[in-house]
Amino acid sequence: MSTVDVLFYLLSAFAIVSATMVLISKNPIHSVLWLILVFFAISGHYILLNAQFLAIVNIIVYAGAIMVLFLFVIMLMNIKKDAEPQKQLLVKLTGVVAAGSLLTLLIAVVKQTTQIQDKQVLLKEGSIGLIHPLGQALFTDYVIPFEISSVLFLSAMVGAVIIGKK
């Protein structure tokens, strides 16, 4: 095993454990904190793929800004343990069956997809994730989708301002 493989398995284990903890933590604040760790693990994967820009933007935007807002909201809500509604056993069972079927389906699909069999992602090489090639690609080949998404952001901002003024 090379260093990259070791790091890959470590990060994956880290991501899965943290994601599980998000689900099984009783305290919503703990869940948010575990979710932040998941984002860090995913950013680690991006770095393994040599996509440094994506990795750091993932941390700045998701772990740094959106999760702060999550924490904000949860901290301001007064959550008490005993006031939390308990779901019925039947509802829980339905959830387990539905989610389990989805998992099986996804695994089956991934297993049978021929396009990704015997193929490996570019680890540690390739420069498309670096900031220069990424900028070049965004402003030459993908300039229209890029500009359209910026218009989308602008409209979201205008919407936020209007809601905030009410």
Added chain:
Amino acid sequence: MTILAFDWGLVIEKLILIAVVVFGSLGIALYTTFGERKVAAILQDRPGPNRAGPFGLLQPLADGIKLIMKEEIIPTAANKWLFILGPALAMTASLMTCAVIPWGSDIELFGRKIALQIADINIGILYVFAVVSMGVYGIMIGGWASNNKFSLMSSLRAASQAISYELAMGLALIALLMTTGSLSLKTIVEQQIQGNWWNIVYQPLGFLLFFIAALAECNRTPFDLPEAENELNFGYHQEYSSMKLGFYLFAEYINMIMSSAIMASMYFGGYDLPFFDESTVAPNIAAMIGVGTLLIKIVLFVFLFMWIRWTIPRFRYDQLMNLGWKTMIPLALFNLLITGALILANL
């Protein structure tokens, strides 16, 4: 074992560098607390700490011992793990920034060329942003875990302030990055050494905005609302005692040093000593001169931070938000526009 196919020399070299930088910044932070008290004393026309050692120079050590010896109190209603995690995170986040700061030009030791920078990554300045946005968690978690209304209020203030001023900071920075064309701090410093002028000449408004935002990000007066003692008792670290409190207070000083280092590197030439040709002396000596120059620039910035703290009173919370959103962000956008126009006109 192929797992261990590293260049071990590089690993050892980096570990030593990390140790030196981290303990160096801790040491400087220790004396910054002393400096703060002395500066306050001078500005208020009083002697300041002068009992421990000559000129009171042993005062920081006495303070440190006092903090460690105090009783460690974790409130019964507090969330124990998060209560401990808070100060640890604040400290870690403020120390992590030092990884991308170029402390000097390369030195040669034992036939190896050693860069005086822990990691020259091509997203350097974005890394700083990521770490800064992590720093908020230390305050938020600590304030919430204390289970105290004042602490919570203060940590929410801190978080909203940090998020608001990060925007202005980022916009001010984009204008600078448009002129440099690189995110690596090392490249930015080298461009300033080779070019005629430091970036402050090209980006005066950008620097001013960045500096104000840095004051707000470090929770320094006039933006130290999270610690507004006359409204919130003591702020987010009210329930903390002993070295956990010490970590919070210390993290603030380390943040100050790191943001000074970043401002010096981005706008004031980093380790560049003006009117001096580094190629006339041996590379090792040139590197040492560079490190000294950067340290002097950092000390000057830290002094400026302190000067402002003991001169300007605190803002009100609505004034803070108005300044951030209605003055600084439009000014930063204006700066961006002007910079873009000048680049287009090839000036």
